[in-house]
Amino acid sequence: MAFLSESLKRVKPSATVAVSDKARALKAAGRNVIGLGAGEPDFDTPDNIKQAAIKAIQEGRAAKYTIVDGLPELKAAIVAKFKRENGLDYKTSQITVGVGGKHVLFNAFMATMNPGDEVIIPAPYWVSYPEMVLLAGGEPVIVTCSQASGFKMTAEQLDKAITPKTKWVVLNSPSNPTGAAYTRADIKALTDVLMKHPHVWVLTDDMYEHLVYDDFEFTTPAQVEPRLYERTLTLNGVSKAYCMTGWRIGYAGGAEPLIKAMAMIQSQSTTNPAAVSQWAAVEALNGPQDFIPKHNKIFKERRDLVVSMLGQAKGLVCPKPEGAFYVFPSCAGTIGKATPAGKKIATDEDFVTELLEAEGVAVVHGSAFGLGPAFRVSYATDTNLLREACERIQRFCGNLR
Ligand SMILES: Cc1ncc(COP(=O)(O)O)c(C=O)c1O
Numbered sequence: 001m002a003f004l005s006e007s008l009k010r011v012k013p014s015a016t017v018a019v020s021d022k023a024r025a026l027k028a029a030g031r032n033v034i035g036l037g038a039g040e041p042d043f044d045t046p047d048n049i050k051q052a053a054i055k056a057i058q059e060g061r062a063a064k065y066t067i068v069d070g071l072p073e074l075k076a077a078i079v080a081k082f083k084r085e086n087g088l089d090y091k092t093s094q095i096t097v098g099v100g101g102k103h104v105l106f107n108a109f110m111a112t113m114n115p116g117d118e119v120i121i122p123a124p125y126w127v128s129y130p131e132m133v134l135l136a137g138g139e140p141v142i143v144t145c146s147q148a149s150g151f152k153m154t155a156e157q158l159d160k161a162i163t164p165k166t167k168w169v170v171l172n173s174p175s176n177p178t179g180a181a182y183t184r185a186d187i188k189a190l191t192d193v194l195m196k197h198p199h200v201w202v203l204t205d206d207m208y209e210h211l212v213y214d215d216f217e218f219t220t221p222a223q224v225e226p227r228l229y230e231r232t233l234t235l236n237g238v239s240k241a242y243c244m245t246g247w248r249i250g251y252a253g254g255a256e257p258l259i260k261a262m263a264m265i266q267s268q269s270t271t272n273p274a275a276v277s278q279w280a281a282v283e284a285l286n287g288p289q290d291f292i293p294k295h296n297k298i299f300k301e302r303r304d305l306v307v308s309m310l311g312q313a314k315g316l317v318c319p320k321p322e323g324a325f326y327v328f329p330s331c332a333g334t335i336g337k338a339t340p341a342g343k344k345i346a347t348d349e350d351f352v353t354e355l356l357e358a359e360g361v362a363v364v365h366g367s368a369f370g371l372g373p374a375f376r377v378s379y380a381t382d383t384n385l386l387r388e389a390c391e392r393i394q395r396f397c398g399n400l401r
Contacts, residue, residue: 179321
């Protein structure tokens with residue numbers, strides 16, 4: 001339609017949303033569908049956080065606009081979090097709060113992209129990174145990180161991808177969609193490369209920081225290489241670890257001029273995130289953290305279950321990731337086969353379409369995240385349902401000829 005903007009032609013709709021829509025339609029038609037597509041915990045928001053929000057409403061603290069990029073109380077809680085958990089010193093003037101981590105990322109790209117600017121994005125990537133870069137007028141530069149390299153970008157790959165036009169490199173550990181996490185040594189190898197290229201900034205998406213298993217030690221680039229602190233935007237949020245996806249609060253710490261520019265963009269779009277959600281986030285960050293290890297124990301059991309069961313499915317190879325709540329098995333061994341109904345599996349998109357059709361299990365194809373043939377399973381779902389879904393996937397794979 002001629003009326004719509006040119007920039008819209010550069011982007012595509014979210015594949016994860018498309019899968020959810022399809023699963024919902026099948027469910028509405030009476031099919032028994034198990035959705036393993038969701039990127040959110042199945043646990044409810046902890047009670048102390050809910051109570052803090054109710055109190056804020058009752059005390060009249062939720063009725064009015066707040067400072068555009070965050071309440072002083074929330075910024076103070078974020079400063080304390082960065083110090084306590086990451087050993088990073090930020091002033092409140094270096095903190096921004098947006099309507100979810102997604103909004104903060106969007107502000108960062110809108111505030112920095114000029115035509116031709118490049119952003120290095122390791123694949124498999126969270127679907128929104130390249131699309132946001134494109135919307136902001138920049139150019140995503142995709143670096144493919146195979147299953148063999150643990151889905152992690154190497155120093156050599158990073159060095160090769162950097163050009164005079166590179167503005168940002170995006171890092172996401174633990175990763176959506178693979179669950180892979182960078183060790184301190186992995187990050188150091190990358191930051192060593194970045195020390196040779198002072199024009200490149202780091203956007204580290206630490207959204208899954210707390211969701212790591214088997215004593216994995218989370219670290220973030222500005223902590224590993226303090227000399228990169230000035231050109232790092234450290235992004236985080238309460239959505240995943242605090243079971244608050246619906247509340248829409250994300251935040252970042254970074255250089256003051258960048259933070260100010262991001263606030264300017266936000267001031268002309270959403271204004272502040274909902275005041276009630278900000279008060280809830282203050283409690284999330286300052287309050288008890290004991291539910292996190294409890295949830296992680298359950299997530300780890302589910303991860304082990306899924307890795308073991310999918311590892312036994314014919315034609316699948318399922319690596320064991322360090323964190324998040326995703327696994328990213330390869331389905332290369334199923335390509336070229338056909339279902340009993342005679343449907344050919346030529347791509348991972350065919351695999352997930354036929355799996356949904358035949359067994360009612362909704363997953364997202366890997367090529368939507370920039371690496372196929374594979375698919376993403378979210379195990380943030382009831383354990384019994386998860387077991388049943390894995391049995392169905394085993395049966396589906398076993399029936400391919
Ligand atoms: C890697 C990654 N970053 C950022 C986000 C955005 O989180 P939020 O819900 O806070 O916008 C997500 C959500 O799926 C994610 O997976």
